[in-house]
Amino acid sequence: MIAFDLVCSHGHKFECWFKDSRSFEEHKSIGIIHCPVCNDHRVEKAISTFAIKKYSDRREEKEGKKEEKINPSPDYQALQVITEYVNKNFEDVGLDFAKEALKIHFGDSKKRNIKGMALPDEEKVLQEEGVPFFKIPLLKHLDN
Ligand SMILES: [Zn+2]
Numbered sequence: 001m002i003a004f005d006l007v008c009s010h011g012h013k014f015e016c017w018f019k020d021s022r023s024f025e026e027h028k029s030i031g032i033i034h035c036p037v038c039n040d041h042r043v044e045k046a047i048s049t050f051a052i053k054k055y056s057d058r059r060e061e062k063e064g065k066k067e068e069k070i071n072p073s074p075d076y077q078a079l080q081v082i083t084e085y086v087n088k089n090f091e092d093v094g095l096d097f098a099k100e101a102l103k104i105h106f107g108d109s110k111k112r113n114i115k116g117m118a119l120p121d122e123e124k125v126l127q128e129e130g131v132p133f134f135k136i137p138l139l140k141h142l143d144n
Contacts, residue, residue, distance in 0.1 A: 008035035009042040090115040098122035
């Protein structure tokens with residue numbers, strides 16, 4: 001499953017889950033994706049927000065590469081907590097997220113928690129390379 005942040009032609013942002021990237025294109029081409037706010041069928045993928053979790057606490061280092069899975073619920077309060085946590089503990093690398101995540105993944109950069117934004121194509125590369133990351137919606141859009 002893959003989550004896409006979508007935006008309609010009126011600028012409403014929402015999240016949709018699909019089997020894979022192709023499934024999004026298929027659903028879109030037959031016009032069954034619509035904006036939950038205004039029912040608009042003209043939707044596009046928005047730039048996604050990502051965060052990556054560092055590999056190491058000591059236990060994980062001993063057992064080798066083992067990632068803690070964080071599956072944020074769409075619940076607003078949970079999102080607030082996660083956003084606060086990420087803002088406090090993750091270094092913001094902005095649009096360099098994918099580049100930096102790959103560097104960390106291949107050991108070219110110091111292992112640390114980073115957050116930033118990635119385009120759908122970059123997300124695909126991260127998935128193909130097996131880079132552990134999770135995605136959270138931007139809270140400021142939920143406030144609209
Ligand atoms: Zn809309």
